[in-house]
Amino acid sequence: MNRAAATIARRDASPASADWPGDVLARADKARVRTRSCAQCDLGSLAFCDGFAPRTVSSIRRVQCTVQHDAHDTLFREGDEGAAVYSVLSGAIKVYKLMPDGRRQITGFFFRGDMFGFCLDGSYAYTAEAITPIEVCRLPMQRLNDLSETAPEVQHRIMLRMTAKLAQFHNHVLLLGRKTARERVATFLLSLSDRARRRGDPPSPLALPMGRADIADYIGLTVETVSRTMTAFKRDGLIDLPTPNHIDICRAEALRAVSDGTARG
Amino acid sequence: MNRAAATIARRDASPASADWPGDVLARADKARVRTRSCAQCDLGSLAFCDGFAPRTVSSIRRVQCTVQHDAHDTLFREGDEGAAVYSVLSGAIKVYKLMPDGRRQITGFFFRGDMFGFCLDGSYAYTAEAITPIEVCRLPMQRLNDLSETAPEVQHRIMLRMTAKLAQFHNHVLLLGRKTARERVATFLLSLSDRARRRGDPPSPLALPMGRADIADYIGLTVETVSRTMTAFKRDGLIDLPTPNHIDICRAEALRAVSDGTARG
DNA sequence: GATATGGGTTGATCTGGATCAAATGCGGGC
DNA sequence: GCCCGCATTTGATCCAGATCAACCCATATC
Known part of the structure; x- marks a missing residue:
């Protein structure tokens, strides 16, 4: 182009x-x-x-x-x-x-x-x-x-x-190759939160400087799926979205369970 | 387990x-x-x-x-x-x-x-x-x-x-995040062939020491899809499969075009 | 040569997420 | 305050690839 x-x-x-x-x-x-x-x-x-x-x-x-x-x-x-x-x-x-x-x-x-x-x-x-x-x-x-x-x-x-x-790439390849949309979004949010904590940034409310399109292109989904999944997490009380670019992780353990595929069953 | x-x-x-x-x-x-x-x-x-x-x-x-x-x-x-x-x-x-x-x-x-x-x-x-x-x-x-x-x-x-x-991981993440099944299989075969050439192994017929399940788990597909896609490539004359574990790349440029998404249109 | 075994292939159906389409919300400029 | 432009959300439909189910075919065993 x-x-x-x-x-x-x-x-x-x-x-x-x-x-x-x-x-x-x-x-x-x-x-x-x-x-x-x-x-x-x-x-x-x-x-x-x-x-x-x-x-x-x-x-x-x-x-x-x-x-x-x-x-x-x-x-x-x-x-x-x-x-x-x-x-x-x-x-x-x-x-x-x-x-x-x-x-x-x-x-x-x-x-x-x-x-x-x-x-x-x-x-x-x-x-x-x-x-x-x-x-x-x-x-x-x-x-x-x-x-x-x-x-x-x-x-x-x-x-x-x-x-x-x-090591990060190994994890990301697992995410892209084998995880569902919910698992991808959960993993992404937890990973951002983890990195914020490590560098001493406020882990809550977590800043999302990138747009939904960037998130989608990072975790191999579409904007619509990312948006729908975040809305679903909010509905289920896993996270809160005070603004589209800030999230509160309300139930980290539950989100963790989603991210590694052990949620519910 | x-x-x-x-x-x-x-x-x-x-x-x-x-x-x-x-x-x-x-x-x-x-x-x-x-x-x-x-x-x-x-x-x-x-x-x-x-x-x-x-x-x-x-x-x-x-x-x-x-x-x-x-x-x-x-x-x-x-x-x-x-x-x-x-x-x-x-x-x-x-x-x-x-x-x-x-x-x-x-x-x-x-x-x-x-x-x-x-x-x-x-x-x-x-x-x-x-x-x-x-x-x-x-x-x-x-x-x-x-x-x-x-x-x-x-x-x-x-x-x-x-x-x-x-650098390899960047390419593989692109494959897993954004490529279609045909593009993934084509990319995988070309990459194996390229590596065989670089290390001085016979690039044709290319040995596939791993099984279909391993290929599938590497490129984020199922065994069935890998198998169907290889069969389709064979039908289209892009490759030949003298045995399931040996492939001949017949039309490398065409396979390359498939792998980077520029095939046909 | 019958028989099991484990890949690999092929067929039929299903579905999660893509695609297409339309609101909705929100910050910035005036 | 009002309008514009853009990101996000929500809705309706579609489809690539997954899943479920045979089947094929080499090799191994006896």
Whole structure:
């Protein structure tokens, strides 16, 4: 489609090394780069570099840059040269793959503290797009690799993140391959709630920054089925929906039973 | 079910450090451990350690052990302490997750040269089972981590494998979330064929070591649908099925078009 | 050669979720 | 306050793939 054509045009216009702010501006829609270091980073224990030796941290600071995006901005597209990994400071991001006829599969949502963009060589396997206004910490992969010669803990930390992501994928593949609509929605809500809790965000009322269409494209359903299922959960008293974008999980155990297929019988 | 109960009993009987052959025997069904080193390894460029400095290779050799299993043996179960990664020397392995009611999702097939079992801390997220008689190279993860202090290329190589696996997962999630039965089967066959080619196995007739039920549980369909779809492909001249476990891809481009949804219109 | 066994295939029917269609609700601009 | 545009919800119908049920056909056993 014309979106794909636009991507190619942009890529041809900005070739080569993709490590520095100027390139970020050329490559991504409307990015605003702040050149200040990560001294003001408030991720705390969620930060990728938390607990590293001071000299390792300062090495990372030298190669890192903080980037802001508006909602709906594209950070990179499937097929772009994969040059950097990102750590989310604030906001929500979705990554997805498209089929030629426009079918879309969202393969991940990322929030404060999450990392995405792993792509050691070759090109990104998916497109990344801001759901809300976001702030991300951009880490050129090549620089991290260089760094790992002297600081093996950097790669080890990356491996931990990737391992966690792999485990998540196993669960998501189970959801997509074998779960019913009710089980999918329940699993999704519990997983979001769990992640909110882990990163210290209020788990109730849980914020749903993404729309119903995004949820549907993530769990392999249609908007209508997602909506109907949430309404059914509300009717059954499992959740409350103060607004379409906030849910209260009223009966977590019951929702858990739905999510793993042990509800009722 | 009683299988789960048996797992717990076995784990209670063999606690603690899981690095050495004796433990492998205790943990896995009927494993035969060969204590000879990997000097006879014939993986060549497919090997995890291919191209490493001689002293790194010999460090790996010291911690590695080669294990043989019969078809249907279980290497480890979901929830077992994740102590080692495996590299396949020969044969085929499937890994899967089960739901309490018995629904099964196979999350990966592994062949000669593939690695699986990534699990830096905590426990395995899935069960691994031999499809055919197999021979695997077992690498205790903790030892690899220690090694990476002096040889950063070890972790880098692991990261490459994990990155490739992540990209594969993105594709598989797209398949499960958004593809039709025909698209799924076509994608599956092409992916197997591609992997056979990459590892130097005859791409035609392509061997299908797994049964229809395994294929179905991998691509989120039923046995009947897999069988019907393969029959339809044969009728349409896209493939031939000399035996149920061997396929010839007759019209790869046409199958490719089916797999990405661009067939006919 | 009869007989069991366990894949794999084929046929008939059913159904969960998709699709098509229409409200409904809600935030933002003026 | 009122209108517009968009996301969400609700309703009616349809259909791809699941389910239920034979059946086929190799291999194994005696």
